[in-house]
Amino acid sequence: MLNPQYLTSTDAGFWAQLKKLLAWDAQAExxxxxxxxxxxxxxxxxxxxxxxxxxxxxxxxxxxxxxxxxxxxxxxxxxxxxxxxxxxxxxxxxxxxxxxxxxxxKQESWRYTEADGTVLGQQITxxxxxxxxxxxxxxxxxxxxxxxxxxxxxxxxxxxxxxxxxxxxxxxxxxxxxxxxxxxxxxxxxxxxxxxxxxxxxxxxxxxxxxxxxxxxxxxxxxxxxxxxxxxxDMIAGPSEILVICDGKTDPDWIAMDLFSQAEHDELAQSILISPDAAFLEQVKTSMNRLLENMPRAEIIKTAINDRGALIHVKDWDEAAEVCNHIAPEHLELSIADPEALLPKIRHAGAIFMGRYTAEALGDYCAGPNHVLPTSRSARFSSPLGVYDFQKRSSLIYCSADGASELGKTASVLAHGEGLTAHARSAEYRIKE
Known part of the structure; x- marks a missing residue:
C-alpha cells in the first residue's frame, strides 16, 4: 500500500519536516x-x-x-x-x-562604440x-x-x-x-x-x-x-523529482499517474503533491493505490512514494508558491484553472508545465524544451541544459588612443591603490601628455 507522508503547512514543525523530506546525500562513499x-x-x-x-x-x-x-x-x-x-x-x-x-x-555576438571611439562587446563562439x-x-x-x-x-x-x-x-x-x-x-x-x-x-x-x-x-x-x-x-544530477500544484479540479487519476511518472525512475525519485483542498489529496492517494497494481515498475514506485513522496496541504496559493520555491523542483506541474496567475510567484523550478493537460511526460520526450534539468533544489541557482551551455562568451575591448588615455588614468589610481605598480605603469604609458 502506498503511504506518502502527509504534511500540513500550518503545523508548527512543517518546515523542519519538509527539510527532512527533501534531504538527499549526493556524496559517494x-x-x-x-x-x-x-x-x-x-x-x-x-x-x-x-x-x-x-x-x-x-x-x-x-x-x-x-x-x-x-x-x-x-x-x-x-x-x-x-x-x-x-x-x-x-x-x-x-x-x-x-x-x-x-x-x-542561440546567442549572437554584439558590440557598441563609445564617443571616443573605444569599442566594447562580446564574442560568442x-x-x-x-x-x-x-x-x-x-x-x-x-x-x-x-x-x-x-x-x-x-x-x-x-x-x-x-x-x-x-x-x-x-x-x-x-x-x-x-x-x-x-x-x-x-x-x-x-x-x-x-x-x-x-x-x-x-x-x-x-x-x-x-x-x-x-x-x-x-x-x-x-x-x-x-x-x-x-x-x-553540465551538472551532477540527483534523483528525478516532480512537484504538482493542483486546485482539486483535475482528475485525481491524472495526478496520480503524473506522480508515478517520476517515481518509476528509481527508488530515490521524489513525487510531491501540493493542494489547498485536503479532500482532493485523499482522492489522489486513493487513485494511487488503485492504479499501482497495474504498473510494471510497481515495486520501484512503491518504495519511492513511501520513502520520499508527500502530500502537502496548504492554506492558499501564496503558501503553495512559497513551499514550491523552497523545494525548487526539477519538474513543476501547475494543474490549476489559471496557471498564468500563479506563474509570477514561481521563482525556482527547472521546467514548469502549465494547465491540466500538460503532463510532465510530454517534456521528457517531445514538447521541445530540454529534459536535462536541475535537481536537488539546484533550480535555485541553475537552469535547464540549453544552447548556451555549448557556447562561450569572450569579452571584446578595443581602445582608441583617447579612450586608452582616459581609462588609463582611472586604472592607474586603482592599481596603485592595490599596490600593483606594473599594472599602473602599463596603463600610464598610454596616457597622453
Missing part, C-alpha cells in the same frame, strides 16, 4: 571515490589499454582491439533505417521539436568538442541523445563524441538511431568512469573533449565531478 580515482588515473596514464581492460571487465566483453568499440556511421544509419515506422516517426518529430525550440536560444554520456544496460534513453546532442549542434559544436556502454555486447537500436538523427559524429561503446576519463583526458583513439554532458550512475557522476576543471560538465 569512500570506496566509490577511491575506485573512480584509480580508474581516472589509469586511463590518464595508459589510455586505450586501460579503457579496454575496464570495458572488458565491467561490461563482460572480450574485445581485443579498441577499434572494435567504435560504431561506424553506417551502423547508426542502419539502425535508423530498420526502425519500425512508428518509432522512427516519433524520434524524428521529437528531434524536430527539440531543434526548433533550441534555435530560439561554440565549443570545439563535446562528449555525450548515454546510459546503457537494461534501460535505453534515446531521448537523452536528442536532448543533449541537438542543442550542441544548434550551438555550432564541431564534433560530438558519444559514449554508451554495451554490456554483454548488447546495443540498443533506438539509441543508435537517435544518434543518427542528432548527427552525432563518433560513437564508442564505452561506459562507466572509464568513458568519462577517456573523454576528459583523451586516449590514442578517443578524442579529448571540452565538456561532458549526460546522465549516469553514481560512478559516472563521481567521475564527472572529479574531472571538472580539466573539462566542463
Amino acid at each position: 569512500d570506496e566509490i571515490l577511491n575506485t573512480v580515482r584509480d580508474m581516472l588515473r589509469a586511463v590518464s596514464k595508459s589510455g586505450d589499454a586501460a579503457v579496454l581492460e575496464y570495458t572488458n571487465r565491467f561490461d563482460r566483453r572480450d574485445v581485443q582491439d579498441i577499434a572494435e568499440l567504435e560504431i561506424p556511421p553506417a551502423r547508426l544509419q542502419q539502425a535508423l533505417d530498420n526502425l519500425p515506422a512508428e518509432q522512427r516517426q516519433a524520434l524524428e518529430l521529437s528531434a524536430q521539436r527539440v531543434r526548433t525550440y533550441h534555435q530560439h536560444q 561554440p565549443l570545439d568538442k563535446v562528449g555525450l554520456y548515454v546510459p546503457g544496460g537494461k534501460a535505453a534513453y534515446p531521448s537523452s541523445v536528442l536532448m543533449n546532442a541537438i542543442p550542441a549542434k544548434v550551438a555550432g559544436v564541431a564534433e560530438i563524441i558519444m559514449v554508451v556502454p554495451a554490456p554483454d555486447s548488447h546495443l540498443n537500436e533506438l539509441v543508435l538511431a537517435a544518434a543518427a538523427i542528432a548527427e552525432v559524429d563518433k560513437v564508442f561503446t564505452i561506459g562507466g568512469a572509464q568513458a568519462v576519463a577517456a573523454l576528459a583526458y583523451g586516449t590514442e583513439t578517443v578524442p579529448q573533449v571540452d565538456k561532458i554532458v549526460g546522465p549516469g550512475n553514481i560512478f559516472v557522476a563521481t567521475a564527472k565531478s572529479m574531472v571538472f576543471g580539466t573539462v566542463g560538465i
Whole structure:
C-alpha cells in the first residue's frame, strides 16, 4: 500500500519536516571515490589499454582491439533505417521539436562604440568538442541523445563524441538511431568512469573533449565531478523529482499517474503533491493505490512514494508558491484553472508545465524544451541544459588612443591603490601628455 507522508503547512514543525523530506546525500562513499580515482588515473596514464581492460571487465566483453568499440556511421544509419515506422516517426518529430525550440536560444555576438571611439562587446563562439554520456544496460534513453546532442549542434559544436556502454555486447537500436538523427559524429561503446576519463583526458583513439554532458550512475557522476576543471560538465544530477500544484479540479487519476511518472525512475525519485483542498489529496492517494497494481515498475514506485513522496496541504496559493520555491523542483506541474496567475510567484523550478493537460511526460520526450534539468533544489541557482551551455562568451575591448588615455588614468589610481605598480605603469604609458 502506498503511504506518502502527509504534511500540513500550518503545523508548527512543517518546515523542519519538509527539510527532512527533501534531504538527499549526493556524496559517494569512500570506496566509490577511491575506485573512480584509480580508474581516472589509469586511463590518464595508459589510455586505450586501460579503457579496454575496464570495458572488458565491467561490461563482460572480450574485445581485443579498441577499434572494435567504435560504431561506424553506417551502423547508426542502419539502425535508423530498420526502425519500425512508428518509432522512427516519433524520434524524428521529437528531434524536430527539440531543434526548433533550441534555435530560439542561440546567442549572437554584439558590440557598441563609445564617443571616443573605444569599442566594447562580446564574442560568442561554440565549443570545439563535446562528449555525450548515454546510459546503457537494461534501460535505453534515446531521448537523452536528442536532448543533449541537438542543442550542441544548434550551438555550432564541431564534433560530438558519444559514449554508451554495451554490456554483454548488447546495443540498443533506438539509441543508435537517435544518434543518427542528432548527427552525432563518433560513437564508442564505452561506459562507466572509464568513458568519462577517456573523454576528459583523451586516449590514442578517443578524442579529448571540452565538456561532458549526460546522465549516469553514481560512478559516472563521481567521475564527472572529479574531472571538472580539466573539462566542463553540465551538472551532477540527483534523483528525478516532480512537484504538482493542483486546485482539486483535475482528475485525481491524472495526478496520480503524473506522480508515478517520476517515481518509476528509481527508488530515490521524489513525487510531491501540493493542494489547498485536503479532500482532493485523499482522492489522489486513493487513485494511487488503485492504479499501482497495474504498473510494471510497481515495486520501484512503491518504495519511492513511501520513502520520499508527500502530500502537502496548504492554506492558499501564496503558501503553495512559497513551499514550491523552497523545494525548487526539477519538474513543476501547475494543474490549476489559471496557471498564468500563479506563474509570477514561481521563482525556482527547472521546467514548469502549465494547465491540466500538460503532463510532465510530454517534456521528457517531445514538447521541445530540454529534459536535462536541475535537481536537488539546484533550480535555485541553475537552469535547464540549453544552447548556451555549448557556447562561450569572450569579452571584446578595443581602445582608441583617447579612450586608452582616459581609462588609463582611472586604472592607474586603482592599481596603485592595490599596490600593483606594473599594472599602473602599463596603463600610464598610454596616457597622453
